[in-house]
Amino acid sequence: MPSIAPCRLLLAALCLWLPSVDAATSQTVRANGVEIAYDETGSGAPLVLIHGFGDCAAAWEPFTAEFAKHYRVISMELRGHGASGGFDGPFLFEASAGDLLALLDHLGLERVRALGISAGGMTLLHAAVREPGRIEAMAVIGAAHYFPEQAREVMRGVPGNVPPDVRASFDECASRGPAQAAGLLQRFHELKDNHEDIELLPAELGTIAARTLVVHGDRDVFFPVDIPVAMYGAIPGAQLWIVPGGDHVPIYGPHRAHFVETVLRFLAEPPEGPGAPP
Numbered sequence: 266m267p268s269i270a271p272c273r274l275l276l277a278a279l280c281l282w283l284p285s286v287d288a289a290t291s292q293t294v295r296a297n298g299v300e301i302a303y304d305e306t307g308s309g310a311p312l313v314l315i316h317g318f319g320d321c322a323a324a325w326e327p328f329t330a331e332f333a334k335h336y337r338v339i340s341m342e343l344r345g346h347g348a349s350g351g352f353d354g355p356f357l358f359e360a361s362a363g364d365l366l367a368l369l370d371h372l373g374l375e376r377v378r379a380l381g382i383s384a385g386g387m388t389l390l391h392a393a394v395r396e397p398g399r400i401e402a403m404a405v406i407g408a409a410h411y412f413p414e415q416a417r418e419v420m421r422g423v424p425g426n427v428p429p430d431v432r433a434s435f436d437e438c439a440s441r442g443p444a445q446a447a448g449l450l451q452r453f454h455e456l457k458d459n460h461e462d463i464e465l466l467p468a469e470l471g472t473i474a475a476r477t478l479v480v481h482g483d484r485d486v487f488f489p490v491d492i493p494v495a496m497y498g499a500i501p502g503a504q505l506w507i508v509p510g511g512d513h514v515p516i517y518g519p520h521r522a523h524f525v526e527t528v529l530r531f532l533a534e535p536p537e538g539p540g541a542p543p
Contacts, residue, residue, distance in 0.1 A: 291303065291304055291322070291342070291347070291348045292304070292305065293348065293349075294368065294371045296364055296367035296368045296370070296371055297360070297363045297364045297366075297367035298353075299344045299349065299350040299351075299353075299364060300349060300350035301341065301342065301344065301349050301350070301364050301367070301368050302322075302341075302342040302347055302348035302349045303322070303339055303340060303341045303342065303368065304322050304338075304339070304340040305337065305338065305339050305340075306329060306333045306337075306338050307332065307333025307334065307335070307336055307337050307338045308333075308336075308337050309335060309336045309337050310336055310337065310377075310378065311336065311337045311339055311372075311374050311377045311378070312332055312335075312336035312337065312338050312339065312377065312378045312379065312380070312532070313339045313340075313341060313365070313369075313377050313378070313379040313380070314328075314329075314332075314338060314339070314340045314341070314379070314380050314381075314385075315341050315343065315365070315379065315380070315381040315382065315384075315385030315386075315388055315389065316340075316342070316343065316346070316382055316384075316385050317382040317383035317384050317385055317407075317514065318343075318346075318356070318383060318384035318449070318453060318456075319346070319434070319435050319438065319449050319450075319453060320346065320347075320382075320434075320438050321342050321346055321347030321348075321438035321440075322340035322341070322342050322347060323347075323437075323438065324382060325338075325340050327517065327521055328516075328521070328524075328525060331525050331529070332525075332529070335529060335533075336378070336532075339368075339372070339377075341364075341365060341368060343361050343364070343384065343385070343388070344356075344360065344361060344364055345445070345448065345449060345452065346438065346449065347438055347439075347440055348440045351441075351445070351448070352448065352452060355452060355455050355456075355459070356452040356453075356455070356456065356459075357459075357462045358384070358387045358388055358390075358391045358459075358462055358463055359391055359395075359462055361384075361388040361391070362388050362389075362391035362392040362395055363395075365388055365389075365392050366392055366395065366396055366399060369399060375398075375399070376398065376399060376400070376401050377399065377400060377401065378400070378401050378402045378403065378532050379400055379402075379403045379404075380403065380404045380406065380528065381403065381404070381405050381406065381408065382406050382407060382408075382514055382516075383406070383407045383408055383513070383514060384408075385408075386404075386405030386406055386407065386408025387405075387408050387409065387410075387463065389403050389405055389408075390405060390408065390410060390465055390470070390473070390496075391465070393473045393474070393475045393477075394465060394469050394470070394472055394473060397472055397473060397474035397475070398474065400474075400475040401475060401476065402475055402476040402477070402478075402531065402532050403475045403476075403477055403478070404477075404478040404479075404480055404528050404531065404532075405477065405478075405479055405480070405496075406480040406481075406514055406515075406516055407480070407481060407482065407485060407488065407513045407514035407515070408479075408488070408493075408496075409463075409488040409492045409493075409496075410463070410464070410465040410470060410492070410495070410496055410499075411463055411464045411465065411492075412456065412457075412459065412460075412463055413487070413488065413489065413492065415486065415487055415489075416487045416488065417456075417457045419487065420453060420454055420455075420456050420457035421454070421457050423450055423453050423454040424447065424450035424451055424453070424454055427450060432446070432450070435449055435450060467495070467498075467499040470496060470499035470500050471499055471500070471501060473500045473501065474501075476502065476504075476531075477500045477502070477503040477504070478503070478504045478505075478506060478528070478531045479493045479496050479497050479500075479503055479504065479505045479506065480506045480508065480515070480516065480524070480528075481493035481505075481506070481507055481508065481511070481515075482507070482508045482510070482511025482512045482513060482514070482515035483507050483508065483509055483510065483511060484510060484511060484512050485511070485512060485513045485515075487513055488513065490507060493505060493507065504531070506527065508520060
């Protein structure tokens with residue numbers, strides 16, 4: 266069984282613990298057989314934001330105001346998370362991709378830009394493979410196209426080996442109370458056995474038509490650097506940004522300003538020449 270430290274790191278990174286979760290007015294729509302909650306702000310071309318596992322739309326609060334100056338920002342909450350409806354069985358990325366596509370149908374959006382953190386990035390990868398024309402450009406942050414053994418090892422220790430502060434972060438985003446948070450921890454544990462659902466082959470990644478920016482920290486011990494490099498090599502025209510000294514989701518704290526600048530530039534238009542973001 267893994268030690269508490271790796272459990273804490275992976276959960277905190279995948280779930281993007283924030284010090285507080287402010288109350289937000291969410292809209293809810295029945296999509297793909299489940300109630301999906303989302304927040305909207307700003308105006309312009311649509312930009313969809315998807316949080317990591319165990320978190321909620323509040324994960325994007327450090328960035329939303331900047332993004333809303335340029336886009337109609339739609340912060341979706343994954344099924345079972347935040348104010349969205351619950352699970353019917355295990356958490357599957359194929360199902361969460363279906364939720365996203367159904368939400369886009371409900372909003373009448375044929376084509377969007379999108380950002381996804383960890384599980385949110387995996388949701389985007391699935392959606393971009395399933396319906397290549399729906400996503401114009403996307404950044405996947407701390408995501409993977411399969412779970413390596415070191416990530417599965419941490420999942421095996423959950424929910425029994427979860428530090429109190431990590432459990433508290435689940436509770437903050439669980440609008441339906443402790444039972445919802447406990448259910449999310451159990452689903453996170455069950456991801457240890459998720460193989461076929463998360464296993465996107467290079468040939469499948471090769472069908473992605475979205476302009477794609479892969480953002481990854483070079484100190485991500487759960488999804489090591491060979492994973493984003495493989496995605497970069499398989500997705501046509503992808504750009505790769507490896508953040509020096511970055512952890513699992515290297516967009517907060519000292520990285521925030523550079524992330525906002527880089528991702529807004531990337532989303533605006535295709536680069537004029539080859540090369541990854543600075």
